[in-house]
Amino acid sequence: MTxxxxxxxxxxxxxxxxINMAYRIQQACPDLTYAIVERRERIGGTWDLFRYPGVRSDSDFFTLAFPFRPWRGKDAIVDGDQILEYLEDTAREAGIDRHISFGRRVEAADWSSADARWTVQAEGPDGAEEWSARFLVACTGYYDYDQPYDPGFAGVDDFEGTLVHPQFWPEDLDHTGRRVVVIGSGATAVTIVPAMAETAEHVTMLQRTPSYLLAQPKGDPIADVVRKVAPPTVAHHVVRTKNMLxxxxxxxxxxxxxxxxxxxxLKGVAHGTGSEEIAQQHFNPPYDPWDQRLCVTPQGDxxxxxxxxxxxxxxxxIDRFVPEGVRLEDGTVLPADIVVTATGLSIKILGGARxxxxxxxxxxxxxxxYYGAMLTGLPNLAFCVGYINLSWTMRSDMTSRLVAKVLRRLVDSGSTSVVxxxxxTGASTPLMDMQSGYLQRGAHLMPRAAASYPWSFKQNFLVDSWSTNRADLDDGLVWTTAADRAEVGA
Structure with a gap:
């Protein structure tokens, strides 16, 4: 029974x-009922999924935290458990946790023009569920929770050690005194390597292409000073603005x-490692800085x-896996008891729902x-993705406030739908247009963006916020009332 x-x-x-979206909607539209369906058993999404050693924010938490709830912690670079605690506290204090139904996986959603509603099919703890909603918002990120990118390494089954992907980290994995090879050079690998190196015999980061790394303090001395002289909310906004800029x-x-x-x-790498040769050989990518995401290493760990x-x-x-480890194309074998395949993500839009x-x-x-928040051809639907080159929340809060503004107009104008x-005209690009491998692989799956607003997504906070926060809701949006629907039906 459904x-x-x-x-x-x-x-x-x-x-x-x-959580961001729910807060902005209940703030702007307290007269609307809402619910959140979450496939996992806990708040947090990405921060609940990833449990690998050292998991942390890759951006300072003053900008990753919500602008409406000050970050009171000591550090600016924050570990995963602290982020989860912050999200749970935010949801509880705002009453958002009462609206969440856990263990619900959305399979499909169908818009009915006649009813001006979405019917959403989900699989819940007790079987099939059907949700009816006037407006649907996908806050599912943009990558596949179930299937990370698999480069298809040869000989994987020959490896006699333990093979792990960061997306599915075993709780009981003990790497103490073990030889570890971490395949990858992105933010995940850069996080895992120093964390595992604390107790492992040795950790080798095996990369096909280097990444740029930037050492950054875990703390923020300026934030410490500001928080001593200003109230928490004021201090948070001052530090957040400083860090955004x-x-x-x-x-x-x-x-x-x-x-x-x-x-x-490169000078920073040479200083941190004590070797200009290491900097030139292993941290000097063939592309320019920020053509791909710049990785942060807290305290240069x-x-x-x-x-x-x-x-x-x-x-x-890599040539192939062998029983004792990983063999490179030049014949060198990197011995390993554990191999971590931090090889990247796979793109999935709108959570993969039909x-x-x-x-x-x-x-x-x-x-x-439309402003990176709504899609042509899909009435009463919004989605939310954050920045790639800046803190996620800097974009997701902008989108959440825009969606709340659209909902407020929908109610106040008596409209039944907006699309x-x-x-x-002219050329279009994938919505998230950067050279990062996972974005290039998934470019064909993404919605399109154009050169000018409201169809642009510039990855430029100052330009985006100026345009998005002043969005003309009659430019690019078509509003339909019950009278319009009746006239069409007649």
Whole structure:
């Protein structure tokens, strides 16, 4: 028997974006009912999924935290458990936790033009569930929780040690005194290597292509001073604004003066590792800074591990796995008891749910994204993704406030539906257009973006916020009232 439930707004996902969205909706639209369905058994999304050693924020937490709830912790770079605790406390204090149904996996959603509602099919703890909602919001991120990227390494079954992917970390894995090879060079690998090196015999980071690394203090001395003289909320906003501008300035500097920034970053690596040779050989990518995401190493922890001889880096291509470890193309074998395949993510849009309009299947990649928040051809639907080059929440809160504004207009105008309609011309790009491997692999799955607003997604906080926060809801959106529907029906 299918359980049926009815709400004004249904939010899918109870991670950073879902909690953010719920807060902004209940703030702007207290007259609307809403629910959150979460496939996991706990708040947190990504931060509940990833349990690998050292898991932490890759951005300072003053900008990753919500602007409406000050971060009171000591550190600016925060570990995963602290992030989960912060999210749970936020949801509880705002009463959002009472709206969450856990263990619900959304399988499909169909929009009915006649009823002006979404019917959402989910699988719950007691079987099939059906949710009816006036508005649907997907806060599911943009990657596949079930299937990470698999490069298809040869000989994996020959390996006699333990093979682990960070997305499915075993709780009982003990790496003490073991030889570890971590395959990858992104933020996950850069986090795992120094954390495992603390007790492992040795950890080797095996990378095909280097990444740029930036050492950053775990704490924020300026924040400490500001919080001594200003109330928590004021201090949080001052530090958040300062850090947002610093992140933005760093990105712009990398874009405008790549040679100078490359030199500066390499000098930082040479200083941290004590070796200019290591910097040039293993941390000097063939692309410019911020063409792919810049990885942060708190306190230069990975550099310290390398300098102490607890970790090392190998830049080479893999030939195949062998019983004793990983063999490189030049014949060198890296011996390993444990191999961690931090090889990247797979893209999945709208959580992989089957989306239909009046029974007709719709592919998000055929749509243009309105301010990176709504999709052409899909009425009363929004989605939320954060920045790639800045803290996730800096974008997700912007989107949440825009969605709340659209909902407020929907109610106040007596409209039954709203849908973006693209009338532009010219070239388009994937919504998240960067050279990172997982984004390039998944580019064909993404909605499209154009050069100008409201169809742009510039990865530039100052430009995006200026345009998005002042969005004209009659530019690019088509609103329908009950009278309009009746006239069409007649």
């Amino acid at each position: 359980t049926q439930r009815d709400v004004d707004v249904l939010i899918v996902g109870a991670g950073l974006s879902g 610093l992140q933005w300035a760093l990105f712009q500097a990398c874009q405008r003066a790549p040679k100078a920034m490359r030199s500066l970053l 990975i550099f310290a591990a390398i300098k102490a001889g607890k970790a090392s880096v190998a830049t080479a291509r 989306i239909t309009v009046d029974g007709e299947l719709r592919d998000p990649s055929d749509s243009f994204a 973006p309609e693209f009338a532009g």
